[in-house]
Amino acid sequence: MIDTETHLRTVNVTRYIAPLREGGSLPAIAEADDDFLYVLKFRGAGQGPKALIAELIGGEVARLLGFKVPELVFANLDEAFGRTEPDEEIQDLLKVSEGLNLALHYLSGAITFDPTVTEVDSKLASQIVWLDCLLTNMDRTARNTNMLIWHKELWLIDHGASLYFHHSGQNWEDQALRPFALIKDHVLINQASELEEVDIAFKTILTDEKIKTIVSLLPDEWLTERSFETAEEQREMYFRFLSLRVANSQIFINEANNAREAVI
Structure with a gap:
């Protein structure tokens, strides 16, 4: 859906695909209910919501100034999501990240x-x-x-x-x-x-x-x-x-x- 008040779309995460372990905060590739893939940044990761704040402000300032930046969306993580995840570290991260997170459109092949x-x-x-x-x-x-x-x-x-x-x-x-x-x-x-x-x-x-x-x-x-x-x-x-x-x-x-x- 499109949030007309903020002009940022909100999606629901439907599938956790793979962690991006080169990132210090353990972001992940995930699929949402719009059938697109995203790089998902978790509010429960090391720097907490402040990293998401910086990501949102930085990305949208860059976009305003004319740079090419992947679309940013709010990504909602349901409380039941990740219960079947076998990796305990990832399961813990998903559990503390319930609610609103941030995601960037995945640029496949970049x-x-x-x-x-x-x-x-x-x-x-x-x-x-x-x-x-x-x-x-x-x-x-x-x-x-x-x-x-x-x-x-x-x-x-x-x-x-x-x-x-x-x-x-x-x-x-x-x-x-x-x-x-x-x-x-x-x-x-x-x-x-x-x-x-x-x-x-x-x-x-x-x-x-x-x-x-x-x-x-x-x-x-x-x-x-x-x-x-x-x-x-x-x-x-x-x-x-x-x-x-x-x-x-x-x-x-x-x-x-x-x-x-x-x-x-």
Whole structure:
């Protein structure tokens, strides 16, 4: 079904197919009641709902900015699901993940992006670096690019390691205004020579209104941080964090430019 309020579809998981053990949070390939396959991310995994929050916000910001991102859907896991799963670790994960999870459309036949094989032009590289600076995404390195080539096009996946400020739960205002030092390890930093131009273009798209719309997608049941009295207060934190970073983007652009100059 289509949730007209959030504009994200909700599906019911019908079949657990296989774990993706290369992922630290043990995501899985699963089938849903719309007959599509998905990469299912579990709310009961290591980082809990915060990884799903980062995945949703990161993926939808990327989509808004024009990147190719697999469709994100809410994935409902019934309490009876997985009772016959023989692997105890997986069975435990399914049990603590009952309810609303997140899934990405499975790109069958996609191959991992290899920077030594596929060349990315300076504009696209700059766009991706800008995005990852905004989201503080530490997980787009040469070791683990989290990009796929599907039908000869570049797709961005796995934003669950973004927005890592929310794991500390403190001083988020200060962290919103900090440069992103880990950008020096970004797989595309060498090619990112058009950050200033990208910044102008992306700021016209990523308005406060658009950020608020994306943040409003977050389900109440994922917003469980005890330092907030209500789910809406926690949503407001994510909105203000992103709004501050966009408004002060020159901070992370300068850091990225310095990192690039150090390696070229």
